[in-house]
Amino acid sequence: MNQHANEHARPERAIKTAEDAMRLVEASRLTHIKVGMSDIDGVLRGKYLRKDKFLGALKAGFGFCNVVLGWDLDDQMYDNTRYTGWHTAYPDAMVRIVPESCRRLPLEPGDGEDMLFFLAEFTGDAEPVCPRRLLHRVLKRAADMGFDAFAALEYEFFMFEETPHSIREKNYRNLKTWTPGNFGYSVLRSTVEGDFYRQLLDMCEQMDMAIEGLHTETGPGVLEAAIAVDNAADAADKAMLFKTFTKALAQKNQLMATFMAKWSHEYPGQSGHIHLSLRDARTGESVFHDASRPHNMSVRQGAFMAGVQRYLPEFMAMYAQTVNSYSRLVPGYWAPLDATWGVENRTTALRLIPGSEKSQRIEVRIGSADANPYIALAAALGAGLYGIEQALEPDTIVTGNAYTQTFPDHLKLPCTLWESAQRLRQSQAAQTLFGAAFVEHFAATREWEDRQFRRHVTDWELARYFEII
Structure with missing residues (x-):
């Protein structure tokens, strides 16, 4: 159409x-x-x-x-x-x-x-601390550099045969997943549960946030939805609407969807991957594609990649915004642990996706499904633009399994929300790209979130320490 x-x-x-x-x-x-x-x-x-x-x-x-x-x-x-x-x-x-x-x-x-x-x-x-305005300030930076930014966000989310009342009555334990077992890319599951799939696809079409791909992921009741590419401003709006109204649709079907980063230690976490590309605002041509260079990666795409890579440790709080986000970032669970990049490599934080003039792009794989799409997209796009401005070059490409390799300290990512908030506070790049008011406000809110967690005793602590220590 x-x-x-x-x-x-x-x-x-x-x-x-x-x-x-x-x-x-x-x-x-x-x-x-x-x-x-x-x-x-x-x-x-x-x-x-x-x-x-x-x-x-x-x-x-x-x-x-x-x-x-x-x-x-x-x-x-x-x-x-x-x-x-x-x-x-x-x-x-x-x-x-x-x-x-x-x-x-x-x-x-x-x-x-x-x-x-x-x-x-x-x-x-209020504008300096508004998430949507944050992204639009970064988009103005792109426009001033002569670029149109495009993005597509994809989300993994677990579905449960529960209600807002039942999960509280169960104290969030022994929850019944929508479907059992590991059924990644399952035609069986999507056929049997086709009524809900169709409702979701139809709702997204009617609300102009079309899903480009929808399938089961590995794990009980987990889905992955890729929202079709759009200009970055509209892509962020669509991601915000998708998360909200997917949850609403589920509850109207006596189901629940969660976008928290990791709801159980027994299963992989839930990602919120960001695909990014730039086009020349005057000609409409890809800024990232150069058929004469390895992997079709233009010099400016390399600089964009380098910017995202260099500032990922400093901007980590903007991609992983909750205490729970860091439970996802453990070895062997399809989540990167260092600011690495590779070509078609799903074990690195950044994935270069070679393709045609139309499809050449970068995938930022570090973000979790719980991230605010405006803030996460602003972090990725802002860092990439800064890389182009500074003519940065990416670190050595990673081949093979990044999880089993050791990397320099400057590529290490913060392991906790508190550490991430401190890195953001101290980041001169963040001050330049996002404004001092936003950095101060957002870092303070992440420190608050971490303090709320540290006030509580977890089930793991009780089971581990109560009797034996």
Whole structure:
């Protein structure tokens, strides 16, 4: 289906301006419109706005309590952040509705008309710490360098035959996975459970976040979905929407999907891989492809790769944002441990994927499924652009199994969230690329997250120490 036909079938996706959005909303029979925005952890927060309120907000923005940027996954307020906290009394921050993000929500049908949904982003004094605005600052850097950035994100997620009530009643133990056994790329599983697959594929098509590939991964009830490539701004929006509404669809089917990095030590973790490429903004030609060089890797792709590689240890907190993220990064579980790169090598942190002028790209494999897509994509793209600016060259290519090899200390990745937060705080590159306000705020939130974990005693500690020590 071409773009024109696509927009005819889904007129909400043809919206480009606030005026376009106003015409659509005014013609709608809906009494309320839904708006959502990313918090620091990548949770989509939002509300319904009455139609007249929404139309006013399209013109002038609206106020939203800045606690959304000042609390954690459990709605607990940070006690260590400068931008917002009890010391500020949590005033409203200004929010801009993003007209071109408009979508229908097939999971919320109404009187012959599905709910309209718009993404939003913080502006004004909140803009420096807003995840979506962070990415768009990096994208402006790319544009100023003459590049258009493209990205595709892919996610692994486990499915359970549970509900939000049952997992709490079970205290998150003895959970029943959607399907049993290791059935990677299983046609059997996808056929038997085809009703849900079809619902997921159809929802993603209707919401303009098409899935390019969907299959079972190795492990009970685990799926992997690759979202089709798009410009980097839209790719991040689609990743945010995909995670949220996949979970919503699962719960509507009396199932649950989790994107946490590692839910059990018995199974591999869940990745959130990022595919990246650059094109010349004037000509549309690939910046990464050069058929005259080994692996078709242009000089600028090599410099981009080198930038991502060099700054990966410093930016690790932006790819692995929770305590649980680091449980995934252990030997032998398809997760890299050093800032390495290779050609078509899935044991390295960065994978060069040689191809045509259209498909030449880099895959950043370090990220986990729990990462905020705006922040993780900003980290990867920003580091790569910085590499081009500095004309960096990547370290020696890795061949074979990277897990069994030893690498120099400068390639070692932080092993804990606390260490990652300190590396980010101290990073001059992060200050330059992301702004001092974001670095300070985000590092503080990761320190908070680590402190919440250290206050608790785990089941592993009880079993290991209670009697014997």
